[in-house]
Amino acid sequence: MTPMRLSSPLRRRANPVEAGGIVRLDRRTKNLTKRLRPGEVAVIHHSDLDRVSAEALVACGVSAVLNAVGSVSGRYPNLGPGILLEAGITLVDEVGEDIFTQLTEGDRVVLDGGRLLDASGAVIAEGTLVTTDVLEQQLELARAGLSDQIEAFADNTMTYLRAEKELLLEGVGVPEIRTVIDGRHVLIVVRGYDYRSDLNTLRSYISEYKPLLMGVDGGADALIEAGYKPDMIIGDMDSCSDSTLMSGAELIVHAYRDGRAPGIERIEALGLQAVVFPALGTSEDAAMLLADSKGARLLVAVGTHASLVEFLDKGRSGMASTFLTRLRVGPKLVDAKGVSRIYRSQIKGWHLVLLVLSALLALGTAMLVTDVGWAVASVIGARVRDLLYWIKELFT
16 A cells, blocks of 8 residues: 655755854744844754744745754654755754754854864764755655554544533633624634735735634734734734734733633733633634634634644644634635635736727727817827927927
8 A cells, every 4th residue: 555645755956065154043943033044054953844844944045954853753754854955955953952052143153964063164063964865764764654643643633522522512611802703704814834825815805805814823923914904813922023912903812721821921011911712722723713603704714724744744732623623613614725826816917018008099099089089189289299399499
């Protein structure tokens, strides 16, 4: 039986073996990408590097990525390392935990294969240079153990169902909010796969239907970047900017089931108020359940996780809750994922030129067959002759 393949084969390309630049360090990749600049070297601690994180690193224009641990743990065939290699970014794995004490942010380093050198040429650390051949071998081994991950996912799903059946089935525990959702379309934006292009494709829908805009953590920043103002922001509040939190949107802090809400400290430090929503699972699940329980007519999801590979690539057992949440809100849910790839405007630039020329031709024809048109044409003609005469006199 052919093993299930969750990632496309890597395109062969020459792997860069020398790179270097200014170092930026952070154990949380999503925090690091906020500080990275083109040409710098990212030092991360990220097992099972996922697609979203890798795409963010590529967008920053880094020259190399040093991972303190392996980018592929073997748990499942994750997508991130391949994205870095296809972008021509050097990836060195397993440089060790000490890298965070051996380097200081702002240091300049050089990579020679899997060796990290300082400005004088001394070796700071060594790791494994990830090439396409190395990565393909790692992913092949990961595919072999995929069945174990599917079984674990099924177990987590049943655990979540037992723990949150009242919330899922009856909406028990959903907090009171001031924003009116009943009867409205709700656009839920998560900073996940293809969120930028899909959000851009939905501009006509947003303009016509004016849905309530709900950003899930960094998804609120995505709305701001696209030129919109979020009506609600929900999440643990660790991925969106201060300016976005202070934009006037209603804030819903996603808390643990026991009521602990680490995100509330940041909200209070900014002098803001928020509603706390204790629930297992992810913040995107909480967003969907909140909108559904408050009477949303339609849920349109951008950047959310919908497939098995995305659940696994998220790297959290809690993603099992997303599967059940989607079953719960299914009749109302429209997933906009990939809409930018199946629909693009067919209007070309030359179409617009032809349209303008046709309009000018129609206007000219109308002017020639009416007395008013002749009068206007005569006035315009006289003004043009006067202008030409003035120009002639100016240069003679």
